[in-house]
Amino acid sequence: MSDAVSTQIQLAERPTGWPTANTFRTVQVTYGDLAPGQVRVVNEFVSVDPYMRGRMNDVRSYVPPFELGETMTGAAVGRVVESASDNVPVGAAVQHQYGWRDVVQEDARGFQVVPEIPGAPLSLYLGMFGVTGLTAYVGLTEIAGLREGDTVFVSGAAGAVGTAVGQIAQLLGAGRVVGSAGTAEKVALLTERYGYDAAVNYKDAPIRRSLREITPDGVDVYFDNVGGDHLEAALDRMNDGGRLALCGAISQYNDTERTPGPDNLANAVTRGLTLKGFTLPSYMHLADEFRQRMSEWFAAGRIAYDETVVDGIENAPQAFLDMMRGGNVGKMVVRVGD
Amino acid sequence: MSDAVSTQIQLAERPTGWPTANTFRTVQVTYGDLAPGQVRVVNEFVSVDPYMRGRMNDVRSYVPPFELGETMTGAAVGRVVESASDNVPVGAAVQHQYGWRDVVQEDARGFQVVPEIPGAPLSLYLGMFGVTGLTAYVGLTEIAGLREGDTVFVSGAAGAVGTAVGQIAQLLGAGRVVGSAGTAEKVALLTERYGYDAAVNYKDAPIRRSLREITPDGVDVYFDNVGGDHLEAALDRMNDGGRLALCGAISQYNDTERTPGPDNLANAVTRGLTLKGFTLPSYMHLADEFRQRMSEWFAAGRIAYDETVVDGIENAPQAFLDMMRGGNVGKMVVRVGD
Structure with missing residues (x-):
């Protein structure tokens, strides 16, 4: 001692x-x-x-x-x-x-x-085995109710949670997974390494426009890490009955003034959308189930x-x-x- | 002929x-x-x-x-x-x-x-027996998942849907029902006739402030007919796990420019809120159940x-x-x- x-x-x-x-x-x-x-x-x-x-x-x-x-x-x-x-x-x-x-x-x-x-x-x-991976898993399953064939859009896709969301969505049967990130290097990684079918750099063009181009059939599930213009873009593209898992709004965490919300929230009414916010403490009962599945996926070499x-x-x-x-x-x- | x-x-x-x-x-x-x-x-x-x-x-x-x-x-x-x-x-x-x-x-x-x-x-x-009443019923039950004891806030409370929501919420076991309307006459009717425990005139004071005064224990269910400042006020007051039934946004239907959304949507994340939009065509399978219950309530003299x-x-x-x-x-x- x-x-x-x-x-x-x-x-x-x-x-x-x-x-x-x-x-x-x-x-x-x-x-x-x-x-x-x-x-x-x-x-x-x-x-x-x-x-x-x-x-x-x-x-x-x-x-x-x-x-x-x-x-x-x-x-x-x-x-x-x-x-x-x-x-x-x-x-x-x-x-x-x-x-x-x-x-x-x-x-x-x-x-x-x-x-x-x-x-x-x-x-x-x-990361993948911790709250980060669990956040991705809970958001896709319990919050967004991911269904086979869904088109999934992920913001902050190259971040800790986003890199998990893309891969887990594919492993759970999503039909198409698209994401946004803020550098060309990140965008390349998304499609080459993280299971994304398409990705855009939100600094190259307004996300509202570029999201439209990569989701010709609309979006069924949006996993929101960013808030702001990304949430607005997603609301534009959601299909009827779409589900939005609100995980975070990193674009706003350091704002000193209140930021206006999306200007198209009325789409939630006309399209029957569900926006569901969540934080992990309420979902720790899913940790064991997640850890087991992640261990299997990881051992099979399916998690980058x-x-x-x-x-x-x-x-x-x-x-x-x-x-x-x-x-x-x-x-x-x-x-x-x- | x-x-x-x-x-x-x-x-x-x-x-x-x-x-x-x-x-x-x-x-x-x-x-x-x-x-x-x-x-x-x-x-x-x-x-x-x-x-x-x-x-x-x-x-x-x-x-x-x-x-x-x-x-x-x-x-x-x-x-x-x-x-x-x-x-x-x-x-x-x-x-x-x-x-x-x-x-x-x-x-x-x-x-x-x-x-x-x-x-x-x-x-x-x-009205009460038609899509108006059914909208109130579906919004409270299927969309907001009303539970016994919930505090319910209704905007546009003296309107066709709002007068149904207040009464149906009470009949379904809500703990406290509060509403807003735009004239003193309407506000009086809400508490005297439509089952509201408290009501405010949103033209007398910012709804963000007056809602706080009539919901000392927060809000569990918000039935939104109005959008705009009312939705923002509700998001401020929602309790953890609260549910928002987004039925309409009459305050914005005649806007010629896009209106910013609520500046406090981040509360949805930290408080685990669910915002669910709906329109009636998706819920017509509940019409028979509703008509039966409404007939019973009406026959018993419980619907004004x-x-x-x-x-x-x-x-x-x-x-x-x-x-x-x-x-x-x-x-x-x-x-x-x-």
């Missing part, structure tokens, strides 16, 4: 609009000997996710806001280096929610031992993934901002350690 | 914005002897409904647009005065979709014989209704415009004949 110094990122002040250098601060915490039942974990990867921007505001939401002056919580994976718990032994791989720090020491009940994934890093528990890796826990804020600006392909993660 | 002169209102040109004197024209048509299988019906009441505004535009929708130079179709009730059909005898009360005319002569298959409603005029088939009656088929256009401007309490109907 020995002391351990932990570098941690805290929320220093609530941002207005885009977070700045003053939003976060880095602190060092020294952990002493383990108390009974505790474990010490050295993180390998820490997650940065869009929903975290909402938690920086002091407003009512489905998860409470981050506390000022507290370490940023969130998903992370690591290995147990010391243990005073029989259930969580030294060497075990664990996932947890203690967030933006390199070392964490807490009661063992705060950690979940996870199996190694053959041929893949632990970071997959933050990319990660955008930023090194160093002290760079977590920058990684978060880069992700919010679309600087990632697939899941953005922070690699802890050397 | 004899000839009959029928006065009919046709769509003369497609309006931009609000319909004007040039939108419609009145014509006289002379019907000759009945062909085999035909009946001649003298209408008693003709319906004017908000959805008709959409059909005046030449755009894709759930029902085809009205044809230029054709008589305005829509719900009407009348009595058979001549018949060459065994199924639809002289004297029978019938409902049909031949719309804005005083006399109609067509094949008997276009008419549905309806029973007299004890103590009520045939016009009830255009008002009608705003305009006399003379030639005044149908004006009745339609008055209704679009909120000049009605309950169902707006045109009474044909003297």
Whole structure:
């Protein structure tokens, strides 16, 4: 047993609009000997996710806001280096929610031992095998009620959730899957690697126009990660009885003023559309089913993934901002350690 | 057998914005002897409904647009005065979709014989017993999934659909029903006559503020007849898992430019809301169930209704415009004949 110094990122002040250098601060915490039942974990990867921007505001939401002056919580994976718990032994791989720090020491009940994934890093528990993949799965199945043959449109398609949605939609029998992203490189990846039948760069032309071109038969399911003009474009193209899974609106998370909604929501009435918002905490009962199916798909070589890796826990804020600006392909993660 | 002169209102040109004197024209048509299988019906009441505004535009929708130079179709009730059909005898009360005319002569298959409603005029088939009541019923049950104890908010509450929604919601076990309308007289009627627990005049104060005051525990079900600021106000007040039945957006039907949507649609994500649009043609399979329940409620004296009656088929256009401007309490109907 020995002391351990932990570098941690805290929320220093609530941002207005885009977070700045003053939003976060880095602190060092020294952990002493383990108390009974505790474990010490050295993180390998820490997650940065869009929903975290909402938690920086002091407003009512489905998860409470981050506390000022507290370490940023969130998903992370690591290995147990010391243990005073029989259930969580030294060497075990664990996932947890203690967030933006390199070392964490807490009661063992705060950690979940996870199996190694053959041929893949632990970071997959933050992406395809984690809440990211589960979000895609829940959105397509439980929220949008995906049916065989459906045309599916995905915004933010090259992001962590979007790269999962395209592949899972195809595996579940979609007829046509199209997506949008913000660079030529991402657009190419969508069709070459992520199961998309067609993809467009929303910076090349108004999405309202380009979506029309790639969905000649309309859209049955829209998976919304972006909001704004993408939701509007989707509402234009929805077929009768279409379903819209509202997962996020990253285009608006840093707005300082309220943004008007889509100008064609009346289509929901005339076309009998269902718009259903969701967040994952309400659907954790589907996690086991998802994990099993994803394990099978992955073992069969049917799941591709990319990660955008930023090194160093002290760079977590920058990684978060880069992700919010679309600087990632697939899941953005922070690699802890050397 | 004899000839009959029928006065009919046709769509003369497609309006931009609000319909004007040039939108419609009145014509006289002379019907000759009945062909085999035909009946001649003298209408008693003709319906004017908000959805008709959409059909005046030449755009894709759930029902085809009205044809230029054709008589305005829509719900009407009348009595058979001549018949060459065994199924639809002289004297029978019938409902049909031949719309804005005083006399109609067509094949008997276009008419549905309806029973007299004890103590009520045939016009009830255009309101509480007709598509109006069915719209309220479908919206609350199939679309919004009303549960016992729910707080229900209804916009356009003193209109044809709104007066049905308040009463049916109470009969189905809602915990609290609140509504908005545009005059003090209507607001008073909502609580005194239509089952509303509280009501506000949206012209007295921003609905966003007044809705907060009358829904201290939030809203579980929103029945939207209005769109615009009312939908925005509802989205502010929805409880987690809330359901929004999108029935219409009368505030926008005569807009000549696209109107921005609600600025708080992101609440749908964080609160797990479902917005479901609907139009009646998809739900006619619930008509028998509805008619049976409504008959029981009506016979038990549990359904109040008002009608705003305009006399003379030639005044149908004006009745339609008055209704679009909120000049009605309950169902707006045109009474044909003297």
